[in-house]
Amino acid sequence: xxxxxxxxxxxxxxxxxxxxxxxxxxxxxxxxxxxxxxxxxxxxxxxxxxxxxxxxxxxxxxxxxxxxxxxxxxxxxxxxxxxxxxxxxxxxxxxxxxxxxxxxxxxxxxxxxxxxxxxxxxxxxxxxxxxxxxxxxxxxxxxxxxxxxxxxxxxxxxxxxxxxxxxxxxxxxxxxxxxxxxxxxxxxxxxxxxxxxxxxxxxxxxxxxxxxxxxxxxxxxxxxxxxxxxxxxxxxxxxxxxxxxxxxxxxxxxxxxxxxxxxxxxxxxxxxxxxxxxxxxxxxxxxxxxxxxxxxxxxxxxxxxxxxxxxxxxxxxxxxxxxxxxxxxxxxxxxxxxx
Amino acid sequence: xxxxxxxxxxxxxxxxxxxxxxxxxxxxxxxxxxxxxxxxxxxxxxxxxxxxxxxxxxxxxxxxxxxxxxxxxxxxxxxxxxxxxxxxxxxxxxxxxxxxxxxxxxxxxxxxxxxxxxxxxxxxxxxxxxxxxxxxxxxxxxxxxxxxxxxxxxxxxxxxxxxxxxxxxxxxxxxxxxxxxxxxxxxxxxxxxxxxxxxxxxxxxxxxxxxxxxxxxxxxxxxxxxxxxxxxxxxxxxxxxxxxxxxxxxxxxxxxxxxxxxxxxxxxxxxxxxxxxxxxxxxxxxxxxxxxxxxxxxxxxxxxxxxxxxxxxxxxxxxxxxxxxxxxxxxxxxxxxxxxxxxxxxxxxxxxxxxxxxxxxxxxxxxxxxxxxxxxxxxxxxxxxxxx
Numbered sequence: 221x222x223x224x225x226x227x228x229x230x231x232x233x234x235x236x237x238x239x240x241x242x243x244x245x246x247x248x249x250x251x252x253x254x255x256x257x258x259x260x261x262x263x264x265x266x267x268x269x270x271x272x273x274x275x276x277x278x279x280x281x282x283x284x285x286x287x288x289x290x291x292x293x294x295x296x297x298x299x300x301x302x303x304x305x306x307x308x309x310x311x312x313x314x315x316x317x318x319x320x321x322x323x324x325x326x327x328x329x330x331x332x333x334x335x336x337x338x339x340x341x342x343x344x345x346x347x348x349x350x351x352x353x354x355x356x357x358x359x360x361x362x363x364x365x366x367x368x369x370x371x372x373x374x375x376x377x378x379x380x381x382x383x384x385x386x387x388x389x390x391x392x393x394x395x396x397x398x399x400x401x402x403x404x405x406x407x408x409x410x411x412x413x414x415x416x417x418x419x420x421x422x423x424x425x426x427x428x429x430x431x432x433x434x435x436x437x438x439x440x441x442x443x444x445x446x447x448x449x450x451x452x453x454x455x456x457x458x459x460x461x462x463x464x465x466x467x468x469x470x471x472x473x474x475x476x477x478x479x480x481x482x483x484x485x486x487x488x489x490x491x492x493x494x495x496x497x498x499x500x501x502x503x504x505x506x507x508x509x510x511x512x513x514x515x516x517x518x519x520x521x522x523x524x525x526x527x528x529x530x531x532x533x534x535x536x537x538x539x540x541x542x543x544x545x546x547x548x549x550x551x552x553x554x555x556x557x558x559x
Numbered sequence: 560x561x562x563x564x565x566x567x568x569x570x571x572x573x574x575x576x577x578x579x580x581x582x583x584x585x586x587x588x589x590x591x592x593x594x595x596x597x598x599x600x601x602x603x604x605x606x607x608x609x610x611x612x613x614x615x616x617x618x619x620x621x622x623x624x625x626x627x628x629x630x631x632x633x634x635x636x637x638x639x640x641x642x643x644x645x646x647x648x649x650x651x652x653x654x655x656x657x658x659x660x661x662x663x664x665x666x667x668x669x670x671x672x673x674x675x676x677x678x679x680x681x682x683x684x685x686x687x688x689x690x691x692x693x694x695x696x697x698x699x700x701x702x703x704x705x706x707x708x709x710x711x712x713x714x715x716x717x718x719x720x721x722x723x724x725x726x727x728x729x730x731x732x733x734x735x736x737x738x739x740x741x742x743x744x745x746x747x748x749x750x751x752x753x754x755x756x757x758x759x760x761x762x763x764x765x766x767x768x769x770x771x772x773x774x775x776x777x778x779x780x781x782x783x784x785x786x787x788x789x790x791x792x793x794x795x796x797x798x799x800x801x802x803x804x805x806x807x808x809x810x811x812x813x814x815x816x817x818x819x820x821x822x823x824x825x826x827x828x829x830x831x832x833x834x835x836x837x838x839x840x841x842x843x844x845x846x847x848x849x850x851x852x853x854x855x856x857x858x859x860x861x862x863x864x865x866x867x868x869x870x871x872x873x874x875x876x877x878x879x880x881x882x883x884x885x886x887x888x889x890x891x892x893x894x895x896x897x898x899x900x901x902x903x904x905x906x907x908x909x910x911x912x913x914x915x916x917x918x919x920x921x922x923x924x925x926x927x928x929x930x931x932x933x934x935x936x937x938x939x940x941x942x943x944x945x946x947x
Contacts, residue, residue, distance in 0.1 A: 455617055456662040456741065459654040460676045461748045463685045470675075470694055475666045549666050550728040 226546045226553045234539050241531040242294075246287050249524050256520045260303045290524075299528075300521030304513055309525035312510060317529055318400025319389060320499065320506035324491040324533075326403075326422055327429035332484065335434040339441025339480070344468065346446055354438060361435030366494050370428040370501040377424060384424050387503035391417040425502040429494055433487035440483045444476035451475075478549045485541035489534035562634060563590040564752060564784045565614065570628030572609055572808075574853070575621060581853035583609055584808040585861070587628075588881075589786075591752075596778060596785040598799035598816075600792060600831065604850045606808040607788045608657075611756050614786065615654050616644040632752070649680070653750030655774075657757040659737035663729040669740050670725030673709045676747045712743045716773050735766035739773065746777060753778065753785040759794060771797055792835050796820050801887075804828045807851055807861040810881065814888040824890045826868045860893065868894060 257273040258265070278286055293299065299309035342354035378386035385391060390402055395409040402418035448454070449472055457467050492507075499508035507526060514522035546553045572584035584606045591597045599607045612618040614630060616637070630637045630644075632651065637644040656662040664672060675693070679685065685693075706725075713721035716739040729737055738758060745753060755774065759767040775798055778785050789795050795802055795816065802819040804812040804827065812825040823829040830846035848865040851857050857864050863874035873893055882895040 452656060452658060452661040453664045456654070456656050456744075457664065457672065457675075459615060459617065459648070459652070459656075460744045461649040461682075462675050462679050463682055466675065466679065466685050466690055466693060469690050471664045471667065475664065551665055551730050 223546065223553060227543050230539060230542045230546070234535050237535055238532065241535070242291065242528060243287065245524055245527045245531065246290060247283065249520050249527075250283055250286065252518075252520075254518045256303070256518065259518050299525045302514070302522040302525075303519040304517050304522065309521045312522065313507070313525050313529055315400070316505070316507040316510045319402075319504060320492065320495055320508065321533075322401045322403065323422065323425055323499070323504060323506060324429065324488065324495050327426040327491055327495075328433065328484070328488055330426055330430040331434040331437055331487070334430070335437030336441050336480065338434070338438040340445055340473070342438065342442040343445030343449070351442075354442070358435035358438045361431040364431065366428055366432065367497045367501050369431055370425070370498055373424055373428055374501075385421050386424070389418065389421050389505055390414060391421065425498050425504055428502075429491060429498050432494065433484070433491065436483050436487055437480055441476065441480045444479040445472060448472045448476040474548055478545055478552070481541045481545050481548065485538045488537040489530075492530050492533055563631075564593045564595075564633060565589075565591040565786070566629075566631040567610070567614065568629040568631070570610065570613060570630070571626040572606075572613060572618065572628075573624050573626050575624065576854065578852075579854040582808065582856055583853050584613070585856070587805070587808065587810055589803060589810070591784050591786055594782055594784055595800045596775075596787060596798055597801050597803065598787045598789055598795040599803045599805050600789055600795050601805035602790055602831070602846075602850060605805045607790075607805055608756055609808075610805070611654075611754050611786065611788050613638075615652060615754055616641075616648050617654075649682070649748070651751045653745035653748055653753050655738075655742055655745050655753065655755040655758045658761045659734050659741050659758075660761065662741055663737055665729060668726055668728055669732075670709065673725070673744060673747060674705055676744055677705050677708065680748055708747070709743070712746055713739070715777070716743050717769075718743075734762050735770065738762060738766075738770050742770070742774060742777065746781070749781075751783060753783050754788075755785060756788045757790070760789075760791070767794070774798070792820060792832060804831065807856065808853070809861055810889075810891060811862065812888075812890045812892075813881075814890075815886065818886070818888055824884075824888070824895065825862075825892045826866045826894075827862050830865075830867075860891075 255270070255274075257270050257277060257279060261270055261273060274280060278289055281289070290300070297308075297310050299313070301307070302309045302312055305312055338354050338357070342351040345351050374386045377384045392414050394402065395405040395411045395414045398405050398408055403415060403422070406412070406414035406418055449468070454467055454472060457471060458464060462471075495506065496508040496511065498504065499506045500512075507529070510522065511526040513519070514526060567587060567589040570584050570587040570589075571582070574581040574583055587606070587610055589597070589599075589610070599610060601607050609618065609623070612623075613625065613628075618625065625638055628638060632647050635643060635647065637647060663669070678693075709725060710721045713724055718724055718736060718739050724732070724736070724740070729740070732740065738761075742758070758774070759770050762770060771794065777783070785798075787795070787798055799816045802814060802816050803810050804819060804823075804825060806827045811827045812819060812823065814824075819828060820832060823832045827846070834846060846865055851861060851864065857875065859873075859875040859877050860866070860869075860879050863869040866874065869875070870893065877893060879891045879893045879896075881889045881891045883889050884895065
């Protein structure tokens, strides 16, 4: 069985997960107390008007029919009208999500780029000063509340040092919107001034966001690195004359990367959750404010939309990691470990 | 006699454990002549693998610690000089491991590993740039040459479809195939000296046989010297020229393969030979008890608590030196003091075994006199066989 069929199998396995997720979210949203039609029209609207809106929204239909209607709409890019913005939720999400996506992706990249070397350094110097420093940092990163770290970083970098802007997404005129990702758009428009500004605005929130997963990644890399390093094949390769450094950074690293990947997938999903707070602290115009507003206003369509997007990010992150997992460890591709 | 290719003198290795300091290797001397295959036999935990690891410079330190001893490879001392040891190891030594299932990287193909072994022959250090280049797949050495060399080796080890094997991951191969690949990897570096640490233990008997044949074929063909570690006397008989019998970190007896297996002198060797199951005799004596605790090894001869011929007041006090007998045979047992002939010593041992058996504290199983008679019979029988 080749790598290609493994990728296809994994991708297909994501579909039932998405369907299950959508059923769950939809049902939960429908059984929650509160009448969306009444909320939309306000307390002073006549009962007649409410009833006619309910009819229009399809709230009188059985929940199965409502779900199928919703899914049919979803595939045509119609996620219902948001009660707060009066626009289609799909359009809203398309507008707000890229900012959040940019934030968590850059945050994750920072976490990976810093976390893995930290873990390796710790693993190679087990129980020595480097290891203890790295573990202390990891402990700090996991236990520190993100919003608090955010405020500290703002104080230090924005107010005292004045190196980076404290809030917002861009300081100059924004490049024409293509993907919604400022970094990409500014490059496409070859507007380097905008790129620089977008990057500067992105750094602080992304770094704050990266702290917790960075610590997770470092810890996981450290322990699996140490574990792999004591395996028989390391001695065997060394005795056949492959230099120790190459064994460490090629053989051991690749073998130990699988468990790090798992953590990365989980953390990537969780990052959206932490991003809600971070976005508010840094006034980042992402999905968070939209989501919070939707929840406070009991804006059902928007809530379903936001939750669905979060769920899809989870599914896609896990799918990508599953595929990478298969790339890094051939044993996974064959559906079992024979050892 | 020519200079030995490898000589180990008075090696002492201790381990720091939670229970205290374990004196695992207690004065081991070992020589391997050019082109010779030497087997170390002994039961599990007697220090065979630690000896091999020391020679290979792979002893984990800590917890291990080489307290004393010298290791000469072609007259060059290695234990005191790490760089020399590393150099000799990469240039001249090769090692084959016990468990083919875990001794290959699970995440790279056989070809990738063999290529790396060849690329970094005789290099002990690489720079960051080189590591990066390697990982992204750039190499300086000609692919075609390497390919040919790998194929040739795999072919010699009777691996079917060597081309295909290069693109396979170890999990796609059977145990026997993996062990062949491991031997091929050890041979790739063109070593002069092979260390094999029970390479057939993890394989089933038919495959063991093939692997042994292949291994001895390679050794002959390349005129290699080999140190073969095993607990299997049958394997030792097939492959070794000389045998070192090891017990509790000490050499009990040294001699040619036939001498040791047909006419063992040391009571431990005798017990070991006797422990081999045979189709015709079911009632084996074997050896009672277990390897001693290394943190508090027995005084005197380390074997005396289990020895059927132990003499109270002697064996538990004096550590037996190695007595040299004829034909390069050496035995570390007080029975052979005063140049006693093997036959006479055997007789004493047998009688001692008889008298000790009744009052012996270490024997739970054999207390009846009938059994002891049998053991005398079998010993004298074996002595007669040997004299013929």
